[in-house]
Every structure is written in structure tokens, then in C-alpha cells.
Amino acid sequence: MRHWLRSYLLLLRWSAIRLRYLLPLVLVIQSFLSVGIVIGFAFLLPSIDPATALYLSTGAPTLGLITIGMVLAPQMVAQAKTEGTFAYNQTLPVPRTAVLGADITTWLLVGAPGLLLGLLVAVLRFDLTLWVSWLVVMSAPRTAVAYAAPPAVTSMVSQLIVFVALMFSPINFPAERLPGWLQAIHVVLPFEHMARAVRDTLTTPSEGIAVLPFAVLAAWCAAGLVITLRVMTRRG
Numbered sequence: 001m002r003h004w005l006r007s008y009l010l011l012l013r014w015s016a017i018r019l020r021y022l023l024p025l026v027l028v029i030q031s032f033l034s035v036g037i038v039i040g041f042a043f044l045l046p047s048i049d050p051a052t053a054l055y056l057s058t059g060a061p062t063l064g065l066i067t068i069g070m071v072l073a074p075q076m077v078a079q080a081k082t083e084g085t086f087a088y089n090q091t092l093p094v095p096r097t098a099v100l101g102a103d104i105t106t107w108l109l110v111g112a113p114g115l116l117l118g119l120l121v122a123v124l125r126f127d128l129t130l131w132v133s134w135l136v137v138m139s140a141p142r143t144a145v146a147y148a149a150p151p152a153v154t155s156m157v158s159q160l161i162v163f164v165a166l167m168f169s170p171i172n173f174p175a176e177r178l179p180g181w182l183q184a185i186h187v188v189l190p191f192e193h194m195a196r197a198v199r200d201t202l203t204t205p206s207e208g209i210a211v212l213p214f215a216v217l218a219a220w221c222a223a224g225l226v227i228t229l230r231v232m233t234r235r236g
Contacts, residue, residue: 007094011102018085019076019106026072026110033067034060034118038125041172048126051174057122058199059172061115065194066165068111071158073103096229119202171195190220 037060042048080086089099169191175183186192193213200209
């Protein structure tokens with residue numbers, strides 16, 4: 001355990017040094033994205049009722065997490081493979097889980113300020129009162145981990161996925177507005193469950209927090225970790 005913790009801290013420091021010029025830019029982009037969703041999307045609607053305000057306010061951090069996990073992280077992995085950093089990590093005498101843990105922590109820390117700023121703007125813009133549950137500590141990491149695992153995807157695919165999440169996923173609007181076949185697809189995909197987990201833990205509904213979103217995210221998280229660790233430990 002001591003070896004794992006020491007490896008994790010050293011890798012975390014190395015990631016911060018290696019990405020020191022990029023991380024501030026990512027932080028700015030995340031801040032603009034979260035605030036832009038809250039303010040910009042509101043201009044598209046003639047009036048904002050409490051339900052719509054809630055969806056926009058909690059949809060902003062959800063889309064921020066998707067952007068980190070499905071656009072920025074895969075692109076950085078692709079760059080690391082081009083530079084040889086990914087192959088170099090496979091030769092280090094450190095646990096592969098420590099490498100993955102350091103990467104996930106880096107992106108979560110970078111994304112957190114922008115997500116918090118988006119929530120603050122939402123509270124001020126829509127005069128919301130958030131009843132935050134302690135389960136938010138679980139929902140945010142699980143949401144990020146499900147997509148922070150570096151898959152072998154191209155930049156174009158990651159852009160396509162985030163476009164689908166932004167325009168055709170029930171994150172900023174109720175699932176009932178989608179066609180039936182698309183609602184059925186989102187029962188399996190993690191986007192709706194991701195938004196539901198974030199929304200429930202930030203508002204704590206009177207009927208309680210649903211278990212299904214966390215179960216689905218846990219399944220995606222486990223699958224992502226298994227695939228990622230297999231790729232990271234594969235030789236040649």
C-alpha cells in the first residue's frame with residue numbers, strides 16, 4: 001500500500017508538471033462551458049420555470065464531466081501515444097492502477113473549479129436552493145471515472161459523442177421529450193443516468209435518491225476500468 005501511494009503521488013506530480021501549460025487553459029474552457037450552458041441556453045427559452053432552471057443548472061456540471069472524460073482525456077491519451085509517453089508509462093515499476101488513479105485525479109481537479117462556478121452562477125441566475133446530499137461525493141467521481149478511462153478513440157469520435165450528449169441526450173431536458181426509441185437507448189447509455197445522479201445529489205428530491213443511476217454508472221465504471229487496465233498492461 002505504501003508503494004502504491006508513493007507511486008500515485010509521484011505520478012500525480014509528474015502529470016501536473018507535464019501538463020502545466022495545458023491545464024490552466026482546460027480550466028478556463030470548463031468554466032466558460034459550465035457558465036455558458038446556464039446563461040446561454042436560457043436565452044433560447046422565452047420563460048424559465050423552476051423545472052427548466054433545475055435541468056439547466058444540473059445539466060451544466062454533467063456536460064462538463066462528459067467533456068472532460070470524452071473529449072479532453074481521450075485527446076490527451078492520443079497525444080501521449082504519439083509522444084511515446086503512454087508506452088513509457090507501461091515500463092515504469094509502478095502499479096497500473098496508480099497511473100490510472102493519477103490521471104483521473106488530475107482531470108477531476110482541473111474540472112472541479114469550472115463545475116462549481118457553473119453551479120454558483122445557476123444559483124444566482126435562477127435563485128435556486130440546492131439541498132446537497134453526501135452522495136454527491138460518489139456521483140461526481142463515478143461519473144468521471146466512467147469516461148476518464150482512456151479508450152482508443154479518435155478526436156473525431158470524441159467530438160461526435162459530446163455532440164450527441166449535448167443535443168440528443170436528456171441532460172438539459174426531460175427524457176419524455178425524446179422519441180420512444182431514443183428513450184429506450186438512453187436506458188442503457190450512461191448519459192441520462194449521469195444527469196439523474198448529479199441532479200438528485202444536488203437537489204435531494206423528497207422521494208429520495210434513485211439507486212438505478214448509480215448502479216448503471218457503476219457498471220460502466222467497472223467495464224471502463226477493466227478495459228483500460230487491460231490496455232495499459234498489454235505488452236507490444
